[in-house]
Amino acid sequence: MSNILFHEVGMRFPGRTILNRVHLPVSAGELVTAVGPSGCGKSTLLNLLFGALSPSFGSVAIDGEEVSGVSTKAGIVYQDYRLNLMPHATVLDNVALGYEGLHSNLSERLLLLPSYWRVRREARERARALLADVGLPTDAEKKFPHELSGGMQQRVAIALALITEPKVLVMDEPCSGLDETTRRGIQDLVLEKWDGGKMTIFFVSHDLREAVFLGSRVIGLSQHWTYDDGASGNGALVVVDIETPGGRQMHDQRYKLDAAFLDSVELIRRTAIEPNGQKPLKLSERVTTHSDAVSVEPRAKEVSHE
Amino acid sequence: MQTSASSTQRPWWKRIRNPFLRTDCVPTRTIAAILAIIPFLVLCGTYIHKAKQRHAASIVENDGIDKEKIMPYPKQILAGVKTIALKEDMRLKQPILKVDTIASGKRLLWAYAYGVGIAVLLGLHMGAFPYCGAMFGPVIRVLGFVPPILISPVLVIAFGIDELPKIMAVIIGFFFSVTLATYNAASEVPMKLIQGKQSLGLSQFEILYRVILPGIAPKVVTAIRESLQMGVACLMAAEFLAASAGIGYRVYLLKRNMLMDQIIPYVLWVALLCFIIDRLLGVWISWRYPWFNKK
Numbered sequence: 001m002s003n004i005l006f007h008e009v010g011m012r013f014p015g016r017t018i019l020n021r022v023h024l025p026v027s028a029g030e031l032v033t034a035v036g037p038s039g040c041g042k043s044t045l046l047n048l049l050f051g052a053l054s055p056s057f058g059s060v061a062i063d064g065e066e067v068s069g070v071s072t073k074a075g076i077v078y079q080d081y082r083l084n085l086m087p088h089a090t091v092l093d094n095v096a097l098g099y100e101g102l103h104s105n106l107s108e109r110l111l112l113l114p115s116y117w118r119v120r121r122e123a124r125e126r127a128r129a130l131l132a133d134v135g136l137p138t139d140a141e142k143k144f145p146h147e148l149s150g151g152m153q154q155r156v157a158i159a160l161a162l163i164t165e166p167k168v169l170v171m172d173e174p175c176s177g178l179d180e181t182t183r184r185g186i187q188d189l190v191l192e193k194w195d196g197g198k199m200t201i202f203f204v205s206h207d208l209r210e211a212v213f214l215g216s217r218v219i220g221l222s223q224h225w226t227y228d229d230g231a232s233g234n235g236a237l238v239v240v241d242i243e244t245p246g247g248r249q250m251h252d253q254r255y256k257l258d259a260a261f262l263d264s265v266e267l268i269r270r271t272a273i274e275p276n277g278q279k280p281l282k283l284s285e286r287v288t289t290h291s292d293a294v295s296v297e298p299r300a301k302e303v304s305h306e
Numbered sequence: 307m308q309t310s311a312s313s314t315q316r317p318w319w320k321r322i323r324n325p326f327l328r329t330d331c332v333p334t335r336t337i338a339a340i341l342a343i344i345p346f347l348v349l350c351g352t353y354i355h356k357a358k359q360r361h362a363a364s365i366v367e368n369d370g371i372d373k374e375k376i377m378p379y380p381k382q383i384l385a386g387v388k389t390i391a392l393k394e395d396m397r398l399k400q401p402i403l404k405v406d407t408i409a410s411g412k413r414l415l416w417a418y419a420y421g422v423g424i425a426v427l428l429g430l431h432m433g434a435f436p437y438c439g440a441m442f443g444p445v446i447r448v449l450g451f452v453p454p455i456l457i458s459p460v461l462v463i464a465f466g467i468d469e470l471p472k473i474m475a476v477i478i479g480f481f482f483s484v485t486l487a488t489y490n491a492a493s494e495v496p497m498k499l500i501q502g503k504q505s506l507g508l509s510q511f512e513i514l515y516r517v518i519l520p521g522i523a524p525k526v527v528t529a530i531r532e533s534l535q536m537g538v539a540c541l542m543a544a545e546f547l548a549a550s551a552g553i554g555y556r557v558y559l560l561k562r563n564m565l566m567d568q569i570i571p572y573v574l575w576v577a578l579l580c581f582i583i584d585r586l587l588g589v590w591i592s593w594r595y596p597w598f599n600k601k
Binding site: 087 | 497501505507508516517520521523595596
């Protein structure tokens with residue numbers, strides 16, 4: 001059974017279709033990176049998985065259970081730390097809050113019952129361990145988020161997302177806006193946590209090279225496509241779905257001249273990012289090299305052409 | 307050749323030639339203090355000059371007798387300070403300044419104690435729950451445009467001359483602005499932050515009181531700080547209309563006898579107290595919320 005299943009998912013906003021019948025099964029332990037041009041629906045896909053949005057049609061499921069509303073099965077890391085961390089709480093309190101939320105109920109917390117204090121103690125111990133695990137110095141735990149650098153903030157955000165031991169880690173361009181060294185550190189941390197398939201990670205990136213290097217599977221979304229009969233459709237589709245060697249450190253010199261890597265980058269660039277130069281991609285040209293990938297080709301008659 | 311920063315730094319009198327939006331033209335603390343004092347000195351100088359003119363004119367008009375009461379000399383004002391600080395209230399046998407300050411202070415304190423909690427809770431729920439915002443937002447905005455000082459007579463008519471109308475007048479003075487400030491602050495909390503906390507299993511109640519409220523607290527305190535001016539104005543207006551003690555009441559009594567030498571100290575006393583409260587709230591914000599306005 002797939003760990004994540006986007007089943008014929010479509011997303012429409014007033015006057016605009018973002019996603020069009022995306023069917024995407026993701027197996028447990030995959031590190032899926034999603035790339036595509038700006039506005040193609042990468043973040044929408046992520047928000048659907050996280051439960052922040054509900055699909056206009058189709059469904060999204062994690063572990064066979066349909067996602068409706070914000071899911072506690074998924075941990076989220078955003079690009080901006082202000083969306084991950086509470087500015088008024090220290091780093092330790094930020095991370096510990098996640099554990100408290102899932103391991104004690106509201107009445108325990110409101111009435112400050114002994115069981116709550118036990119959970120609180122556990123939460124703080126666990127948060128400390130996790131913060132050390134993501135490479136944060138011990139003196140950082142008492143600091144406020146604004147006192148940390150961008151890279152440190154992202155490490156705290158990852159620790160916060162991991163403290164509840166989610167089934168899926170969802171990351172929305174967590175390396176954007178970081179300098180090269182810090183970005184490398186965060187990428188290494190993501191790979192360390194993934195550890196060859198210990199958890200499922202859905203990673204959205206605008207950086208093609210990063211996506212191909214990190215992902216064990218790369219999906220490219222594009223709104224530039226037509227049906228074989230010449231009619232064009234609305235809403236992005238997964239037009240590239242390829243397996244990559246994946247999970248490699250981006251800056252590992254051994255892969256610098258890896259032909260497979262360069263091919264992958266070129267393939268995605270050609271099909272998703274810059275489809276056929278000026279000409280939109282025809283669905284029959286859609287690239288699917290992933291062995292488990294289910295065909296995502298929509299049946300032209302069932303899709304309304306707007 | 308490399309030049310040091312200090313050698314390239316021009317003296318301040320050269321820098322202020324073109325001071326518009328210049329980052330290298332920010333006054334030092336000493337210069338800022340001197341600049342701040344200048345308007346006060348100008349005000350005092352103008353007052354004294356005008357007072358002298360009026361007193362001179364009064365002497366000419368009244369055959370050598372100085373009957374000028376509207377603009378007393380500073381020494382007369384100092385005598386007025388002594389009077390209000392030492393003259394005892396007939397009922398309480400305590401200096402009238404103390405009696406009035408305590409009476410007004412109590413009203414202000416009670417009004418904020420009652421009103422702020424309700425305003426913050428209402429604003430918080432309006433911001434967090436869009437249906438609540440849609441229901442109360444328009445009415446709060448419309449009522450916020452009603453000049454609160456105009457409502458004071460209505461309150462006196464409705465609630466009599468007891469403490470309630472005066473407290474209500476203050477509440478009306480600050481309630482709408484604090485509610486709207488809280489509403490706006492709560493609405494601005496990023497939805498993604500809230501969804502992130504939902505994914506951690508936190509309930510709506512906890513998100514409201516552990517995530518949103520502490521996050522917007524400095525903005526709420528700032529709104530309270532800014533509302534103080536209107537709150538005090540409404541209190542004075544209500545005390546003018548119906549009270550048996552309080553700074554507004556006293557100024558009203560003194561006005562009837564044209565005792566400007568005592569009214570001016572009262573006015574300055576109110577300004578000083580408000581300034582102190584404002585500074586204390588400012589210090590509280592920087593001490594309690596060091597993360598506020600930090601990127």
